[in-house]
Amino acid sequence: MVGARPRPVDGGGGPTAGVAGRAGPWFTVVAVNDSAAPIGIVTVTYSPGEYLTRFLDSVPGATDRGAVVVMADNGSTDGAPEAAEAKYSFAELLHTGGNIGYGAGMDRGIDTLRARRAAGEIDDEFVVIVNPDVVFHPGAVDELIAAAERHPRAGAVGPLIHEVDGSVYPSARAVPTLVSGIGHALLGKVWKDNPFSRRYRDDADMTRERTSGWLSGSCQLLRWDAFDAIGGFDERYFMYMEDMDLGDRLARSGRENIFTPAAEITHAQGHSASAHPEITVPAHHESAYRFQADRLDARWQAPVRWVLWAGLKVRCAVALWSAQRALRTGQAERN
Structure with a gap:
């Protein structure tokens, strides 16, 4: 840990985590101390509702450094990001222009932080990407940073992820x-x-710090230079497997994906995806094809790609029928 946790500044409408003041639509960032600039955090929002408030409430306790949170919004209609920007002085809203996907939204949010990084207003080595339905446990971000410092080759570091029912999600997996x-x-x-x-799943041991093939994109600490070296997220992935692709490309570039149980979060995953299978099921299968096809790109492997494409199309149709049937059954039972 670095220094003492900053005292919230009154009058900002919420916790400030060592960040104070506004200049037009942007913030004037004041570092907690001279040795550690605030950490940049990016989250992608799409009508996140009350989850966003819980997430932002957890940010000040997650790090002693202070934080600047960019909400890259992909077209919310519930007003939650606007309300959060008004309430939390360390949070700012970036409209991406539409529902451009998770990876593209993260890239836009990270790009927004680059000028502050160059000016020394935020940490120039690390940036955090996180879902808006995550709640940080106390000290989680600082523990991620400590793990990265123990592993100089780490390009990404991921925490232990608790489900809302208390179970542990297998977030450190093999490619x-x-x-x-x-x-x-x-x-x-x-x-x-x-x-x-x-x-x-590669989840036999979630109790020790170790190298993994890839890490869940619900929360990662990234090294700026490692992220930039591979060109950020592959924006062809609308949703699903963009984190797997990122982790695999980091590993291929000579970096490590480090899982550390010392940092903990709770993730309310799947609360919106399950309600829209007509979007999520095809997106999942398209991403699965893209991931494998990119790694089977030789001309002689074309027949393998064709069979893979056909098989995934069939599986997608079956999975979509099953998901929609379950959704209709659930709605009927509630009625």
């Missing part, structure tokens, strides 16, 4: 091969403990 990916896709629902899914 799937074509065979393990197909096995997991075919057997994961009907045989939970099949060898392909076990290899993919």
Whole structure:
């Protein structure tokens, strides 16, 4: 930990975490102390509702450094991001211009922080990406930074993720091969403990700090230079697997993806995705194809890509029918 946790400044409409003042639509950032500038945090919002308030309430306790939170908004209609910008003096709203996807939204938010990084107003080594339905446990961001400092080759560091029911989410996973990916896709629902899914989840030990193939994009600490070296997120991924792709490209560039249980968050995942299977199910399968096809790009592998594409189309149709049926059944039971 660096220094003492700053005392919230009264009058800002909420916790300030060591950030004070406004200059037009932007903030004037005041570092907590001379040795540690505030950490930049980016979240992508799309009508996040009350989850955004819980997330922002947890930010001041997550780090002693102070923070600047950019909300890259992909077209919210619930007014939550606007209300949050008015309430929290360390949060600012960036309209991306539409629902451009998770990775593209993160890239826009990170780009917004670059001028502040160059001016020394925020930490120039690390930036945090996080979902707006996450709640940081006390000291979580500082623990992520400490882990990154223990691992100089780390390009990304991820925390232990608790589900809302208290279970631990397997957030540090192996990068799937074509065979393990197909096995997991075919057997994961009907045989939970099949060898392909076990290899993919790579969750046998969530109690120690270790290297992983990739980390959940719900919360990561990134090294700026490592992120920039691989060109940020691949914006062809609208949603799903952009984090897997990022982690794999970091590893291919010589960086490490480090999981640390010393940092903890709670994630209310899936609360909106399950309500819109007509969007999420096709997006998931399109991302699955893109990830494997990019890594099977030789001309002689074209037949493999064709079979993969056809198989995923069939699986997508079945999964979408099943999800919509479950949604209709749930609505009928509530009525």
